[in-house]
Amino acid sequence: MPSSPKPDLRIGLAGLGTVGIGVVKIIQRHADLIAARTGRRVVITAVSARDRTKTRDADLSGYAWETDPVALARRDDVDVFVEVMGGHEGPARLATEAAIAAGKDVVTANKALLAHHGHSLALAAEAAGRVIRFEAAVAGGIPVIKALTEGLAGNRITRVMGVMNGSCNYILTRMQNEGLSYAEVFAAAQALGYLEADPNLDVGGIDAGHKLSLLAAIAFGTEVSFDAVELEGIGAVSIDDIKLAADMGYRIKLLGVAQMTGRGLEQRMTPCLVPADSPLGQLQGGTNMVVLEGDSVGQIVLRGPGAGEGPTASAVMADVIDLARGLRLPTFGQPATGLTRPVAAKTATPAPYYLRMTLLDKPGALAKIATALGEAGVSIDQMRQYGHEGVNAPVLIVTHKATRDDIDHAVGLFAGTGVLVGAPVVLRIEAV
């Protein structure tokens, strides 16, 4: 006896850029496959975008058109509001709120929106009995939200790490492989259209920081707390540091790290050194990688495309198909009312640090630096002085584990030695 067919799941799609068109293509191309997997048809009923006249790489003639995404979100023939417009205020926020108020589930690729308003949106969705799904908001096609929320749900999560901005990793690996300066590769990446209209979202670490804050909320059962993410972009990473780090067996990555410590929640998105032979160290180009660590599972590494039409649309569709299958979870994996407000750790977990500095070529210069480190309680693991032709000597120090406070203290003492030229470069070495 066949069960009665389930009704169609009706999508209202807001945003017809790269990702939106990718979603249209999958729904059109794989209608039967999706029906086999979900037991029902997934259909688009209406779409919206700013400009109706623009030429787009998909047949939209079967869909109702709304110029206003808020109107789209409220349509009676929409069950799931799919938001792929972007922007953390304005239409994306208004339409998402309207969708929830109108009793729709929401699927979004919008990391900025959730990083800024995720908690209030989750509370609103919960009160309305609706869910917000956002697989596409973090690490593109990698199903990392699902892996963390469901796949590792039996674990206390101990640490989440990741390279989650492909543009930054593209820039850093091209610098490394071709010996080019940051400015050169940045210009090339911009010319290739690899960077956001406001490139600081990428190279300033903001986009990746948004993603990290969402993973941290799920991992630690806390309210999203993007403002507490320590952010440092890659603009100051020099080719000299990339080369010297490589010389010592490291790679420089814009690495996100979130962990719950006795001092509170630590969230960092900063350039770090990682071992060259680790999965993170080996990651080349625009690919993303997320590392999840749990008390039972140990370490899981997920690698894949972090952006682009197909991968991001794949992630959007994973959420849509979950909803079509009746798989429904609270936004951050547990009821938003039960999430705790995190206390931000004021200092990072101790780690080894990489220090690069230039010293005047005077007798005793290195001894003065070593003494300053000792005074600050920082011990030295490796030190290299490089050959030089001028009056200044490049010096590289890798410390044993130290607090950032002690490192900063040491750097402060360096100033008083009178042997330092310019400011030292300080980079954290993350154990991965």
Add this chain to the structure above:
Amino acid sequence: MPSSPKPDLRIGLAGLGTVGIGVVKIIQRHADLIAARTGRRVVITAVSARDRTKTRDADLSGYAWETDPVALARRDDVDVFVEVMGGHEGPARLATEAAIAAGKDVVTANKALLAHHGHSLALAAEAAGRVIRFEAAVAGGIPVIKALTEGLAGNRITRVMGVMNGSCNYILTRMQNEGLSYAEVFAAAQALGYLEADPNLDVGGIDAGHKLSLLAAIAFGTEVSFDAVELEGIGAVSIDDIKLAADMGYRIKLLGVAQMTGRGLEQRMTPCLVPADSPLGQLQGGTNMVVLEGDSVGQIVLRGPGAGEGPTASAVMADVIDLARGLRLPTFGQPATGLTRPVAAKTATPAPYYLRMTLLDKPGALAKIATALGEAGVSIDQMRQYGHEGVNAPVLIVTHKATRDDIDHAVGLFAGTGVLVGAPVVLRIEAV
């Protein structure tokens, strides 16, 4: 207004070996965490194992004891039957069938059971309105079943690959790193307890083949078809081949590959060469890696521990928590009645091949081999003759893409040349 609390989810746990005790520990240690994530308590009500008197690393005093897992499976106070005994016949099969007949959901780590009886069990579960979940059956702690079934559900899956037997990868990487023979490392692995009681399950590729057949069923919507997996173990992999492959930039892995082709479903678990700098090539030791490829997402790589108490129990608990949260899917991602019976591809997709042979050191020997390859329609990409002291010359050939039939034809022609010493080694080079 708080909603009324959901009833406890009651587990009957069959099997108190490493994995079973791992499950007990997680449920005991993380009772509150799991309740926060699922909105209910997950409790063990009863357990079973062969020997009640054995000392075990967990407090089982609060649980009812059943000597017979079938009796456990039928208990009224069990909602979910968790089977971590192993074995594809006997108690594991009988108890799983009994659980389904008694209206229980099943969570199992038993790849052999599902590889042999997955389709009939899935049909039975479906008819009873129950589900079978088996995250722990493939690649240990890596949430690959979920990634494939749900995370990539918007994709037509084009290929699934993986290193899914940690013991084999441990043996191959130790041979590589230490220059040891297969026999030496095999003996060491056995002494360390890294191999099954019947080591052929590991080194013969059977265990990994079971896992591949489960992934293929999900990926391609087909009935599990373990009998159609082309199986070849690692027993014939020599240190010579590992060294020569490394010399040409490759690593030898016991690699599973499943893909749907115009000629039918291809499933192989065989030693293959992969590029040394690919994620699969870089995989060291007992770690597992699964590569999932979809038409929209491209390539996703998942890496993590493939065995052990914590990782496997983590995967079991992911399934248990899914059920506690009400996340229910058909066993292989779509109704078992809708799975197609796969036609097995009779031949593998063309690929480059690695051929190693020993030739008599006579003028024209190499020319005869090259001529034989040409006659068989196989063209040569690289050929190396190594220096030698005796009368025999080691020769290594990497072909361009060829069918296995053409390679076998060429190898047949080699015999007629009279210049070959012994049989050539033939290994496929998989594009990863």
